[in-house]
Amino acid sequence: MTESTPVIEMRHIIKKFGDFAANDDINLQVQQGEIHALLGENGAGKSTLMNILTGLLQPTSGEILINGEKVSVDSPSKSDALGIGMVHQHFMLIDAFTVTENIILGSEVTKGLSLDTKTAAKKIQALSDQYGLSVDPMAKISDISVGQQQRVEILKTLYRGADILIFDEPTAVLTPQEIDELIVIMHNLAQEGKSIILITHKLDEIRAAADTVTVIRSGKSIDTFPVAGVSSQELADLMVGREVSFKTEKEVAQPGKVILSINNLEVQDARRVAAVKNFSLDVRAGEIVGLAGIDGNGQTELIQGITGLTKVQAGHVKLKGEDITNKKPRHITEAGVGHIPEDRLRFGMEVEMTLSENLSLQTYYKQPISKSGVLQPAEMDKLADKLVQEFDVRAASIHVTAGSMSGGNQQKAVVARELNRDNDLVIAAQPTRGLDVGAVEYIHQRLIAQRTAGKAVLVVSFELDEILNLSDRIAVINDGKIVGIVDAQDTNKQELGLLMTGMSLTEARAALKEEVGS
Numbered sequence: 001m002t003e004s005t006p007v008i009e010m011r012h013i014i015k016k017f018g019d020f021a022a023n024d025d026i027n028l029q030v031q032q033g034e035i036h037a038l039l040g041e042n043g044a045g046k047s048t049l050m051n052i053l054t055g056l057l058q059p060t061s062g063e064i065l066i067n068g069e070k071v072s073v074d075s076p077s078k079s080d081a082l083g084i085g086m087v088h089q090h091f092m093l094i095d096a097f098t099v100t101e102n103i104i105l106g107s108e109v110t111k112g113l114s115l116d117t118k119t120a121a122k123k124i125q126a127l128s129d130q131y132g133l134s135v136d137p138m139a140k141i142s143d144i145s146v147g148q149q150q151r152v153e154i155l156k157t158l159y160r161g162a163d164i165l166i167f168d169e170p171t172a173v174l175t176p177q178e179i180d181e182l183i184v185i186m187h188n189l190a191q192e193g194k195s196i197i198l199i200t201h202k203l204d205e206i207r208a209a210a211d212t213v214t215v216i217r218s219g220k221s222i223d224t225f226p227v228a229g230v231s232s233q234e235l236a237d238l239m240v241g242r243e244v245s246f247k248t249e250k251e252v253a254q255p256g257k258v259i260l261s262i263n264n265l266e267v268q269d270a271r272r273v274a275a276v277k278n279f280s281l282d283v284r285a286g287e288i289v290g291l292a293g294i295d296g297n298g299q300t301e302l303i304q305g306i307t308g309l310t311k312v313q314a315g316h317v318k319l320k321g322e323d324i325t326n327k328k329p330r331h332i333t334e335a336g337v338g339h340i341p342e343d344r345l346r347f348g349m350e351v352e353m354t355l356s357e358n359l360s361l362q363t364y365y366k367q368p369i370s371k372s373g374v375l376q377p378a379e380m381d382k383l384a385d386k387l388v389q390e391f392d393v394r395a396a397s398i399h400v401t402a403g404s405m406s407g408g409n410q411q412k413a414v415v416a417r418e419l420n421r422d423n424d425l426v427i428a429a430q431p432t433r434g435l436d437v438g439a440v441e442y443i444h445q446r447l448i449a450q451r452t453a454g455k456a457v458l459v460v461s462f463e464l465d466e467i468l469n470l471s472d473r474i475a476v477i478n479d480g481k482i483v484g485i486v487d488a489q490d491t492n493k494q495e496l497g498l499l500m501t502g503m504s505l506t507e508a509r510a511a512l513k514e515e516v517g518s
């Protein structure tokens with residue numbers, strides 16, 4: 001192997017599903033110690049390519065070389081053995097176990113008949129020191145922050161000897177402070193000789209973290225170039241193939257009467273522990289209220305409580321004055337609530353059903369989709385054709401199963417269905433999760449159009465750029481309670497990041513003043 005032999009080389013990768021080529025002659029070269037970003041629109045073929053590298057899918061044709069040697073990655077365990085590790089977007093950790101127990105799960109060291117957690121903990125401590133991944137090996141997962149849980153995921157791959165790490169949308173659930181820390185960790189890993197493939201739609205993060213970027217469009221690798229000196233705007237335009245705007249223009253809000261009124265709400269989580277505590281918030285017609293918070297601070301339970309998916313223990317939810325507390329989800333939908341759920345696969349769609357069927361999920365029992373109780377497939381397809389066109393949902397046809405669509409296009413389909421109904425209130429939870437910048441721009445425009453049309457909009461998001469771009473007012477949730485409500489134009493990412501950790505507004509403003517002063 002010469003110095004310039006890539007650690008990974010994927011040559012002429014083609015992956016077909018039926019007649020459709022999800023990867024259509026992709027070439028990718030990653031050097032040792034490099035952070036290499038993969039950039040591409042929703043459905044461009046990034047996940048397919050990584051599924052091939054991690055042995056989950058077999059290519060129709062093409063070659064993979066690791067350190068110059070041709071290999072066949074015919075299973076995930078083979079990929080593991082070749083030193084390829086995946087840091088998943090959704091953590092796969094067991095809450096009740098310690099950091100060490102989670103890391104050694106599946107690759108246990110035994111001493112006699114018992115697990116040798118002491119030796120493992122030592123090794124984990126050494127890895128954590130070497131790469132700057134500070135986390136207590138003996139802490140329980142349920143007691144550590146989201147950012148620390150991600151470090152455990154990284155340590156898991158290092159413990160198994162990975163030299164090539166794939167990060168799939170790693171910053172989706174992190175605070176701005178944690179994102180900065182993760183970028184430092186990635187640089188440490190690269191400096192110590194690890195190679196990183198970074199999949200993200202966040203262009204600023206590519207610029208902060210990556211050395212090189214490969215752009216994929218419609219299954220083809222169209223360019224690879226160094227990141228230095230390239231602007232986010234250039235990256236966006238190149239990826240989408242047109243000019244993209246990051247900031248959605250909106251008129252000054254003219255809030256009307258209260259549409260959603262939440263009073264002293266209490267909702268428990270699945271373990272019957274109060275997750276939403278004494279929570280009160282109003283959302284008016286013609287305004288967008290953003291709810292910012294770190295994942296797991298009661299947002300999920302709050303939305304489930306409002307939309308009738310979970311029973312509320314105390315307090316009230318009113319829609320235009322009607323008490324809808326603990327009413328059935330169908331009743332709440334009919335009363336005028338649109339819901340873009342955070343977990344599209346659990347609450348947003350039926351993966352076995354077709355795209356067309358999914359687009360009628362909330363209206364299939366009504367005219368014109370049903371006539372005298374009989375489903376009208378032609379009407380269903382007519383609606384699907386309209387929405388697919390309008391929201392640029394990309395799939396081979398409206399009759400493919402939703403499960404076979406790319407994550408971003410599934411999301412666009414759910415958003416299309418929910419915004420197409422005539423609602424008074426739209427609850428949008430992580431509405432642009434996994435979407436490319438072009439699609440984000442479009443969804444933001446559509447949410448703002450809802451506001452212009454006089455609807456109330458509640459946006460729940462981990463993305464502070466999104467919250468700041470969309471909202472008129474921002475409420476911050478921590479440990480199930482509101483820690484502050486601020487006007488969007490009077491705040492910024494850093495301040496929101498501090499509030500999200502539980503600081504009061506006064507404390508956060510004092511801390512930021514001190515930072516500027518020092």
Ligand SMILES: Nc1ncnc2c1ncn2[C@@H]1O[C@H](COP(=O)(O)OP(=O)(O)OP(=O)(O)O)[C@@H](O)[C@H]1O
Binds near residue numbers: 434
């Ligand atoms: N099992 C499958 N059967 C049929 N089509 C598939 C299958 N898996 C993926 N595809 C199609 O391949 C294309 C590429 O999907 P892929 O998930 O690789 O895109 P992506 O770039 O990762 O997108 P995103 O940014 O939305 O996650 C999509 O059009 C998708 O519908």
